[in-house]
Amino acid sequence: MQTAVETHIISGPRVLKPREVKLLLRAPDLRTRRGRRDAAILAVLSCGGLRLGECVRLTISDIEIGKRVRITTKTAKSRTARWRTITLPGPAARLLRDHLAHSEPRLFVFEGRRHEALSTRQAGRIVRYYLAKIGRSDLRPHSLRHTVGAIVTRQSGIWVAQKVLGHASPTTTSRFYSAFDVTDSDLAADRLEEAMR
Numbered sequence: 509m510q511t512a513v514e515t516h517i518i519s520g521p522r523v524l525k526p527r528e529v530k531l532l533l534r535a536p537d538l539r540t541r542r543g544r545r546d547a548a549i550l551a552v553l554s555c556g557g558l559r560l561g562e563c564v565r566l567t568i569s570d571i572e573i574g575k576r577v578r579i580t581t582k583t584a585k586s587r588t589a590r591w592r593t594i595t596l597p598g599p600a601a602r603l604l605r606d607h608l609a610h611s612e613p614r615l616f617v618f619e620g621r622r623h624e625a626l627s628t629r630q631a632g633r634i635v636r637y638y639l640a641k642i643g644r645s646d647l648r649p650h651s652l653r654h655t656v657g658a659i660v661t662r663q664s665g666i667w668v669a670q671k672v673l674g675h676a677s678p679t680t681t682s683r684f685y686s687a688f689d690v691t692d693s694d695l696a697a698d699r700l701e702e703a704m705r
Contacts, residue, residue, distance in 0.1 A: 557656030
């Protein structure tokens with residue numbers, strides 16, 4: 509039986525659980541060029557929180573590879589030019605590094621035929637294929653962005669999630685992910701308990 513909190517969380521956007529993100533990233537065949545590309549796309553979407561259009565338009569100059577892997581991208585839904593930088597966690601960074609090392613793209617990180625950017629339609633098909641492969645065909649490509657929003661909100665709070673997702677205001681982030689942020693309530697209870705000692 510679900511608790512009231514779990515029911516409220518489930519009523520938000522449908523997302524992958526962290527263990528399902530791991531399964532998704534392991535689904536492509538990393539022995540093939542296409543598998544490495546697909547894994548990198550899934551990594552950028554499910555660990556970076558990019559929109560599908562932002563992902564396929566990434567260029568080599570948007571990627572900073574050093575001790576960490578960072579992506580700097582223009583927020584797609586912004587009326588004014590607004591940029592954000594996302595640091596990929598270790599497993600996702602390794603998949604992107606591996607893809608870049610083996611495919612050596614010319615301009616776009618995820619190339620289609622004749623070195624042009626992969627289309628959002630093609631990328632969407634790739635994501636849906638792997639979601640189905642792990643038994644989550646109920647989700648759509650944008651659900652990977654929601655997954656990042658949900659996990660970051662739960663672990664680090666609304667303000668960090670706002671920056672990672674590139675929302676103009678924390679109000680926008682809160683509208684989607686406030687159901688995932690129960691830590692503020694726990695913290696308030698701890699402070700009250702300390703005050704009553």
